[in-house]
Amino acid sequence: MDLRRRLCLVQGDVKSLSHPLGVHGLHDVLNCGNDLRLDFVNWNLVLNYLYLLHRDFMLYNLRVLRLLVLHNLNVLRLHVLLYNLNVFYGHLLLHNLSILRLYFLLHKLCILRLVRYNLIIVRLCFMFHLLFNQPYNLYISRLLGRHCMLISRQRVLLILGQL
Known part of the structure; x- marks a missing residue:
């Protein structure tokens, strides 16, 4: 079924999204076709x-x-989703989604996007700043903003690993 039509059918009743699709409900909704366009995701x-x-x-x-990530969701949209979840759940995201797991996901994302690696790292640091709002993230964001063309991949992973 077309993604837009599928979402329209359940837009008024979120429970109808979770019940018939079961454990992999969200996966099925987002993975219902090769022509998936995430711009139309509700x-x-x-x-x-x-x-x-x-x-x-x-x-x-x-x-x-x-x-x-597998659907090539860009980093900005990933940031938006994470930021919205953080607001939506209050501190639930901060406690449940550990920095280590988040870093693992971002590392995977960077591996998949090595061609755009420098740009992604800058955006990731901005995302860290918005998510956790810590002063050292501001410093890292500025550091990578100035040196994004010079900093090595190993150095970036080291910096992110210290968050």
């Missing part, structure tokens, strides 16, 4: 769906984010 619906799964959030966050 992100409010996705966030509401994740809210329904809040008791199993630890099991779903890694799967969902990996899925989005």
Whole structure:
């Protein structure tokens, strides 16, 4: 079924998204065709769906984010999703999605996007700043902003590993 039509059918009733699709409901919705265009995804619906799964959030966050990476979701949209989740859940995301797991996902993303690596690292640091709002993230963001063409991949991973 066409993604837009599928989302329209369940837009008014989030439960109808989770019940018939089962454990892999979100995966099925986002992975329902080779011509998937994420511009048409109803992100409010996705966030509401994740809210329904809040008791199993630890099991779903890694799967969902990996899925989005596999669909070549750009870093900015990933940042938006994570930032919205952080606002939506308050501190739940901060506690459940550890920095180590987030770093692992971002490392995978960078491996997949080596051609655009420097740009992605700058955006990732900006994302870290918005998510965790820590002063050292500001410093790292400025550092990578000035030296993004010179800094090595190993150095970037070392910096991110220290977050």
